[in-house]
Amino acid sequence: MRIEARFLSSRRFRYSSWLWLRRAVFWGGALSVGLVAVAFARAATLADQAFHVLLSFSPLVVLVLTPAGLWLSLWLTRRVFPGAEGSGIPQTIAALEISDQKARGKVLSLRLALGKILLTLLALCCGASVGREGPTVQVGAAIMHDLGRWVRLTRREIQRGLILAGGAAGVAAAFNTPLAGVVFAIEELSRSFEARTNGLVLTAVILAGITSLALVGNYHYFGHADAGMELGQAWVAVLACGVSGGLLGGIFSQSLILAGRRGLPGPVGRFKARYPERFAAACGLVLALIGLASGGATYGTGYEQAAQALHGAAPPLGFALEKMLATMASYLSGIPGGIFAPSLSIGxxxxxxxxxxLVGTPAAVLVLLGMVGYFSGVVQAPITAVVIVLEMTDNSNMTIPLLTTSVIAYGVSKLICPEPFYKAMAVAFLERIGKSKDPV
Known part of the structure; x- marks a missing residue:
């Protein structure tokens, strides 16, 4: 009996030690993600400021700076950091479907995370229409994944939980929106709610959020938007923003999906396949010309334009279409950079x-509805779209109109783009690295 008791006691001790080790990895990883995300956000602000300092010498500097910067960014991506291209969310989704550690290392590693940060900052220094939020998802997932690998947490469900938690913590810390991080992990990254990992995801999001709160305070991404409207008054605006956001978001997503799978058609596609860096430079020239035509409004993340529109300063006429074209050119170039912030500014x-x-509707209301409509149309994650906008603007008065707009946009987008953007890009990424999708 004593031997059996000692055996049971030792088993409990080993299990308890392993359990606490797993928790320590999640907690330590989440705090690290929060620190990196805050540092990345501050560096992105400095990169954008550096670009505008260069722009102050002459608006025409972009005709050289942007093509050269995109050429260099893609050259570094292809030769030094392969796997860092694009937003980073497709790589994170792809990693969830890969069981082989070596293959997963092609999409998630600290080396790739470093490259993702540096090359996204380079893109912002050159005026590319990209965001840092999608890259932060890949960075967060990479940090958590490598921590788990170092302490040899090899069970697949634990590895998936680490990746999910890292991606969710990245969203939470990047936007300072903890609830959006949880919803994003459920709705977009995993497309399901996994009971064995939901507590870990929640804990990671909370710790990353605490880190962000401690370092930058209780801020809201777009400030406080005290906008509201009567439900009866909302229907015309809801329908308009839902349909137009879903239509344009679906066109945006489907265009990039087709370009990613089939390649660009005709001579343009052949030129890109043969000279990818030169094609990136050509995309940079397109970005520069759009930026000059828009008076400089389409450069960078679009955060300032969205914040100003939300607080009463409308962007120039045609800004949405120009920003959409600039974001498409940035993504098609193949450089690292996300579409979260640009999508919100387009919306x-x-x-x-x-x-x-709709002159009778408050401008802030229409901006909120437009942001949710277009974002939902692009990513086809309607709950995430609503939650992220509500948390970013500290406004719960618009919950029902925003939900309705998001659902309408989602339905319209599905008619044009049947497959969700990030999922389609993840499948294409898996095909490119020669790895078929493992059963979940």
């Missing part, structure tokens, strides 16, 4: 455009 532009017609 803000759509709402501002409707403000010229």
């Amino acid at each position: 803000a532009g759509i709402g501002a455009e409707w403000g010229r017609w």
